[in-house]
Amino acid sequence: MIPPRPTRILVDLLFYTGTRGGMESVVRNLYGALTPAMLQGVQFAALASRELAAAGAPWFPGRVIDSGIASSGRIGWALGEQVVGLRAARLGADVVHCPANFGPALSPVPVVLTVHDLISFRFPEYVPGRLAGVQRALLRAGARSARRVLTVSAATATDLEEQLGLPPEKVLVVPPAGSGRRATGVTRRGTLLFSLGNRMPHKNFTGLLEALARIAPARRPRLLITGGGPDDPLTAEVARLGLEDWVELAGWLPSEQVDRLYAEATLLVFPTLFEGFGLPVLEAMSAGCPVLCTDLPVLHEVGGEAAAYVDSRDPQALADAIVRLLDDPAERDRLAVAGTARAAEFSWERTAEQTLSALVAAARG
Incomplete structure (x- = not known):
């Protein structure tokens, strides 16, 4: 036959x-x-x-x-x-x-x-x-x-x-x-905010930089943003806000390095104004990284009760939410545990x- x-x-x-x-x-x-x-x-x-x-x-x-x-x-x-x-x-x-x-x-x-x-x-x-x-x-x-x-x-x-x-x-x-991968042998050193995405306006990285500038220098965390090219348009905005000592624009990185950054970061900040899904939220959760993201219905669909939400159109509200989570390690631990469980549902x-x-x-x- x-x-x-x-x-x-x-x-x-x-x-x-x-x-x-x-x-x-x-x-x-x-x-x-x-x-x-x-x-x-x-x-x-x-x-x-x-x-x-x-x-x-x-x-x-x-x-x-x-x-x-x-x-x-x-x-x-x-x-x-x-x-x-x-x-x-x-x-x-x-x-x-x-x-x-x-x-x-x-x-x-x-x-x-x-x-x-x-x-x-x-x-x-x-x-x-x-x-x-x-x-x-x-x-x-x-x-x-x-x-x-x-x-x-x-x-x-x-x-x-x-x-x-x-x-x-x-x-x-x-x-x-999510990626389902966890970088091994990674320890968190100091406070690090992580964000990623292309440079289209709806990703709202200018809003994130404005929020960072509103945090007092003595309390301001480091921020690493990936996803830009060699002529990253955010470079001028970082200089305009005087954030050169706090912000690193790392360009495009391979997925293994992104996984490592999820593991190293104190917090993923995802300030987007529009998404079809919001994959970084799920990737961060699968790596055990707490998530602060924009209060959008689609991101609630992804993150459920396992993420913190904020109106990212308001730089002051975003700055306040960042500081609040950095000051509350117990809440970050709760988000990390809940996020890992949430990611496992996908x-x-x-x-x-x-x-x-x-x-x-x-x-x-």
Whole structure:
């Protein structure tokens, strides 16, 4: 008897450059969590950006194909998305997974699209230049064309239904998880605040710096921020506020170093004004790091009762919340313990299983 042919899944990794933060972390952990049992009856290949193909992807459970597209520029990425379906058909794929917000407007092969946030719809003022309009057009076309849309939170699922008019039955919430890794041999030396993210305005690092400046110098903690490039726009703001002795802008760091910083930090401060999920909250919790984050519904969805919340739009309120937690080690210990338990409620294996199930179902029609 001839065994059934495996379901061929092409994963669209054109977006992956190594510097796109949370979405890349989600994809690495998701595909790295596929177990041998899950891989029975399926066959994976990835259509990769030139950057990823050169760097390699040992976490991916299949062949990595160099698309020849350099995706460090968003235009190359956006244009490349439109030919993913055609490339998938030529490769004999049964379904395509586009895991980073954008997918082809037309595809001869079924597409499952993962949407992480709708910032270009909800807060277009946070997206530079004309990019918001381009993102809206691409996201709308890709989501409507896709056979199934996965998303990371109930808040973003609601946005998809309200902003794009997607029927609820087309949208499936598949939350990510924390890294599950704890750096070993790490001891906390002194007081250190940690924050991370890209430099788009909604991340609100200028608000965090303003809050730090409002803390008296004798009590002011050190702050380390990762995620900026070599020409970090926060450098001028640090100088303007006279915070050079307290703030380190560390640029992009590999995940192992980020894990170490979670373990070293006294407190993760996550002052964002908008998120589709808020992965750093969960990553910090899984590392036993107490979390102070913005009082947003989606971050309550992630952190529950295991995080401290503040109106980060108010620098004084943020400064007061930081000082209050630094002065209360018992509360920080409570948050660390509660956060570890909260993070354990999320599982990359479950994320991988739900994603794979959606892909196979889409392939079968």
